Amino acid sequence: MIRIRQGRVLSVKARRPNFTEIIVQIPGEPEQKAYNYDLLTGPVDTGDTVVLNTTAVARKLGTGGAHFVMANVSRTEHNAGQAGHIMKLRYSPCQVKVLAAEEPDSPYAEAIKNTTSLDGLPVVVGTLHSMLAPAAAGIKATAGDRVRVVYVMTDGAALPLPMSNLVRDLKATGLVDATITCGHAFGGDWECVNIYTALLTAKTIARADVVIVAMGPGIVGTASPLGFTGVEQGEIINAVNILGGRPVAIPRISFADLRERHYGISHHTVTALGKIALTSCVVVLPELADYRQYALVRDQLSQAWPEGKHSLVWEDGRPALAELAGRGIEVTSMGRSPADDPVFFLAAGAAGSYAARLTANLNEAQS
Numbered sequence: 001m002i003r004i005r006q007g008r009v010l011s012v013k014a015r016r017p018n019f020t021e022i023i024v025q026i027p028g029e030p031e032q033k034a035y036n037y038d039l040l041t042g043p044v045d046t047g048d049t050v051v052l053n054t055t056a057v058a059r060k061l062g063t064g065g066a067h068f069v070m071a072n073v074s075r076t077e078h079n080a081g082q083a084g085h086i087m088k089l090r091y092s093p094c095q096v097k098v099l100a101a102e103e104p105d106s107p108y109a110e111a112i113k114n115t116t117s118l119d120g121l122p123v124v125v126g127t128l129h130s131m132l133a134p135a136a137a138g139i140k141a142t143a144g145d146r147v148r149v150v151y152v153m154t155d156g157a158a159l160p161l162p163m164s165n166l167v168r169d170l171k172a173t174g175l176v177d178a179t180i181t182c183g184h185a186f187g188g189d190w191e192c193v194n195i196y197t198a199l200l201t202a203k204t205i206a207r208a209d210v211v212i213v214a215m216g217p218g219i220v221g222t223a224s225p226l227g228f229t230g231v232e233q234g235e236i237i238n239a240v241n242i243l244g245g246r247p248v249a250i251p252r253i254s255f256a257d258l259r260e261r262h263y264g265i266s267h268h269t270v271t272a273l274g275k276i277a278l279t280s281c282v283v284v285l286p287e288l289a290d291y292r293q294y295a296l297v298r299d300q301l302s303q304a305w306p307e308g309k310h311s312l313v314w315e316d317g318r319p320a321l322a323e324l325a326g327r328g329i330e331v332t333s334m335g336r337s338p339a340d341d342p343v344f345f346l347a348a349g350a351a352g353s354y355a356a357r358l359t360a361n362l363n364e365a366q367s
Contacts (some may be wrong), residue, residue: 003055009048019162034067042078047075099189115204118245122355126214126250127230130333131348136175138320138352148177150208155183156215156229173327177207196342230268234276247281250351256341265300274305286317286346
């Protein structure tokens with residue numbers, strides 16, 4: 001069930017494309033931040049009366065911290081654009097019409113239909129949204145701004161891309177050049193129906209040199225072996241191989257997360273790469289100065305999947321963190337910064353640097 005309340009917009013805190021952050025007042029409750037997705041509920045302004053989904057804040061859930069506008073009572077009619085026939089959030093009150101890149105009415109449909117292979121395109125595959133920034137920074141630090149980085153956001157966590165402050169900052173600073181949202185995720189520069197057409201769109205339409213695939217903010221987990229949305233990492237690796245790309249996996253590693261299942265190599269990585277991925281990839285590990293950490297990671301990986309299933313490489317992740325600092329990008333994961341949990345961010349940065357070198361090798365081979 002949804003906890004629904006009506007409130008009044010006291011002020012507008014921020015506007016960006018298709019997303020508005022507001023402060024609302026619900027009678028008898030404290031002032032509270034709320035998010036309005038303009039693609040779903042139209043524009044909102046100070047003084048408007050809005051219907052709010054308040055469930056997460058009331059229950060103090062992981063997606064809490066803000067209410068979400070369900071309808072704007074002060075603006076009861078809002079027309080959708082004419083283009084597009086593909087519905088996302090299908091058969092829900094919030095189903096939204098988009099022009100998918102691969103549908104017949106799209107100007108890109110023919111080009112995507114005629115693209116059948118990624119032709120060795122490097123695809124970095126993560127499990128958390130917070131891996132995106134260091135991975136992108138690793139690519140740019142290694143190959144420079146001439147390399148185009150395209151982010152494909154899946155529907156494993158948050159569905160609206162515009163809510164990600166991180167993506168906004170990465171695009172503004174040039175670390176990410178374009179975005180694609182696939183499945184039920186929406187709000188990217190291009191919309192796609194699934195991961196396969198999203199990857200083909202990244203190559204053919206967005207002209208990616210390197211693709212990064214990861215979900216939006218808010219992974220779902222249950223502490224059970226298979227009950228987390230990060231299992232998609234294995235499925236995406238399969239998709240990249242099916243299409244002839246070169247999958248590069250970011251392992252989830254932490255020595256600050258004291259939960260046994262996430263200490264060192266996370267069980268998320270072991271499950272996604274050991275059970276779900278039916279094809280091979282390169283798993284990039286950050287160079288570790290602490291021998292005890294190195295030994296633990298090696299021991300965990302030796303038991304994670306059959307020997308030879310995936311290739312392991314060790315890479316310096318520090319250039320990525322320097323690149324983030326140089327561009328003024330502050331990052332956290334689970335509330336921890338690179339100073340708190342350096343290995344987590346170094347792993348993603350190392351994967352980006354490795355993928356950037358694959359791009360250089362690919363270009364040399366094709367020249």
